[in-house]
Amino acid sequence: MTLLELADVHTYYGDSHILEGVTLNVDEGETVALMGRNGVGKTTTIRSILQLTAPRTGSITYRGEELVGRDTYEVADAGIGWIPEDRRVFTQLSVEENVRIAVPPDERVDDALELAWAAFPDLADVPDREAGSLSGGQQQMLAIARGLVGNNDMLLVDEPSEGLAPLIVETVRDALAEAGRDTTMLLVEQNLPMALDLADRFYVLDNGQVVDSGDADEVSTDSERLTQYLSA
Template sequence: MLAVEGVQTYYGDSHVLEGVDLEVYEGEVVALMGRNGVGKTTTLRSVLQLTPPREGSVRLRGEELVGMDTHEVAERGVGWIPEERRMFAQLTVEENVRVAVPDPDDAAAALDLAFETFPDLRERRDAKAGDLSGGQQQMLAIARGLVGDNDLLLVDEPSEGLAPLVVEAVAEALAETATDTTMLLVEQNLPLALDLADRFYVLDHRTVVDEGETSEVDADAERLRRYLSA
């Protein structure tokens, strides 16, 4: 579904990605792992064309995305759950979910899905998103990704800063989503990433340094820990 080849991405003069290669096949979850600052989020931004690569190729089902506007990438079925959550703070929970649904006729079903997945949001449906707790905001961010009818979902650090019970709810929602949505997941919580993903890539020194099947490793594997420890 997704092929990233030789991607070179910069922020100004800063060279952030140096020849990143990865593939995501339809129906699988792929984890992208590595220390802070190695380019994981930039990889997602490069796919979305928020930070377009200066060199390399990003193809979705064989179609080149480099050179498109971000809204054109989204129209092709690529969704994004950003690390920063990016709520419409002055809109209610319900309104935030509604604006994520391309067809207004699907809004009722989308709300049912969001509230079934995260019952806490049902109780706060009329609250402004800016008044939610951090965990509730993350639930809302994921709910918006779930209802967007995406073929490929890019998920950036979904468990960061959350209490264990909230992490459990988020993990269950992502696992359910993965049954019918292809996913590229950035996640620092190694046990969670390995549990959700079918395959993994490790970034270090601005490029991919390891990859494999998650069934081949565990959270204590030195193969991964040497790239993930501070």
């Protein structure tokens, strides 16, 4: 069943036409990678779904319901979670407090903490530390942990490996792979091996348009089909 569908979406920043007719879909239970160079519209696609930057024309439906024109909190209430590129942890709150405030009111906090600590044992060692004092890698772990405990039907994950050391990237990949067993994901990621490892299908954006798509197991990390759109 199709969970999320974008049809001919056109999104602007002022007079700048960023998304030029983006059409894609994500089926329930799958992980879909959205790839492309910097500046081609990947994050704008996420922001369009969330109605942070609403499309000027086009349709975005979730479980068959139109999202365009709704408030961002309504999109979140529908079951769409967001792990942003810039992490956005609450820097003056502790690690545990950051996780606790992401837990829905009808969920058990202890169960959520257990899930977060199991995904990221490094965080379990520092539950009382202020989030602002964590390393970049630990903050990314915390951002993903908050997404995992939010009981979302779908996660929008924006560049989770950006700026991280290889060992941390491996930890993040493993956590997302585990999350993908139970949660539908749209993953924005420039790390091609990681994206293809996690995804069932992929779309490639270039100049605000979808220029390629397919099954992740159809391509390799050195495929010219993809690298022509991903290399600087």
